Amino acid sequence: METTKETQNQECNICKRKKKHISATKWCRDCTEAYCDDCCDTHSFITSLTNHKVVNIKSIQTNEDEIDLCKISDACPVHSSKVIEAYCFDHLQFCCVLCVTYQHRQCKDVQAIEDITSKKDDSCSFESSLTEIQSGTEKLLQAQKNEKITLRKSFSNTESIVIDSVNSAKRQLDSLLMSFSKELKMMEEKYQGDIDSKLDIFEKLLNIIIELLQIEKSVELLCKTSVVKTAVDIEKALHRLMEVKQVGEVLITEEKKEFVTEYIGILIYQSLLHTSTVFPYLKLIKRKLVHELSGYDIFGGLCISDQTIALCCKSTSSPGSPPCNLILVDSSTGKVTNQCYISDDPKGLAYDTLNDTLYISSSAGYIYRLECDQPIMQPRQITHTSTQYYGGICLKDNFLYANVGTEIKKMNLNQNNELKTIFSISNSKSNAPSGFNALTIDYKNDRLIHASENSNVKCTSLDGKEIFSSYRTGITSLVFNSNGFVYTGKKRVCICDNGRWETAKSVLNKCDKIKDLRDIWFDKSENTLFICGNEYVELYDVAY
16 A cells, blocks of 8 residues: 655656656545646546546645545555445454455454544544533633622622721711710709709708797797787898799798788889788789809790790800800709800791790791701701891791881791781881890780880781880880780889870889890790890799
């Protein structure tokens, strides 16, 4: 068996024998010779050669590492009449049928040429499949790597979010703890102050009782003396009693009206009391409780509960502080429990008990709303006018009434709309609002009373119909009580019966500490009258 391997520039064997050098293009496997195109045509015309297998030289494989099946002659080198049909891998020889039968019968690895070619095709197909599998595996590997990176980022982001959430919750808990500690401290100070105040009252009361017992013993020793002498001793005791700043309820019974007349006028004139109150039994209630708020100049206030009063004031202790303060004060102890700043001068206060909301008017044309139940109070502006002067304000049926310039306006708090004019007070431009809270409402009779700087005091219905008016100078504050009396604050406190100013009488000619009376108001029960001015708040019980 013989193979032929020549370069691809194979010369035609027939032309070469003719001394011609022409490149061959065909290869005859049976003749084992190369032919050019012309010689190949001649070869194909010969009848005995028509069945020879002729292939293109370009299609012949030239891989030196493998057996070149295309260049091998199909004729068996041993039995030339037979065609090669098998290959013995044990002897590395091509075989025909006779070779396989006689010479390679005992060989273990003899394969047909067609099977070898088929296996090679299968090998190529397998290699292609492996290549595809490799490519797919590389893609899956890259996808897994990408998924790993994504998963790592996801866990890192989740960890960051959890850390941020925990830190945020910690900050909120710290803030709540600080607020709770602050409120707890304020409650502790409040109750401690209440207890201290009560202890002081009881100590003073005990001293008074001891003094009264001594007076009683003296009276017993002098029981045989004249009535006039006894009266003088009691009078001295009563004078000493009146000098005490805080005292409870004192009951004095006297059968003679003339004797008690002087002491009735301390808080209320005898002529304004019912006859049954004066004679034969007199119930005299004297509580002259004075709160001194050092560092504040107080010019207005009101009660927001039985224990708390709200005061508008200016700080006198630090010149650089904001111009005005709103402070909440314990009415029993006089201690400040909360405060906030207001940017301009307040002119009126009104309190909504249902929503625990305080409304404040200012001379700069603002109305603020303030929630008093918050640990940190923050005034919020709800309306503003830059051209008019605000005065007092009051509330009724969820409407806010305000004295604005020369007009009375109102606003629906449910709708939170703008102030709307309901009637005019006067055509005079100088009829500006007067002192603090110089506008009040009679809830029992649905009427308003207001005072202006030109000393005009007018009472109207809620829609502006005049009921009465009067000329009064220096009025700073007005307040109704449930009996319809109008209390007016000037340098003293007076009482007037339904606008009959000729019947007005003074019920307090001089305050205990206050030099410049700014504002007056009642508590919810109308049994206590509050008076403020300078740095003091004085409390007086009212007897009817």
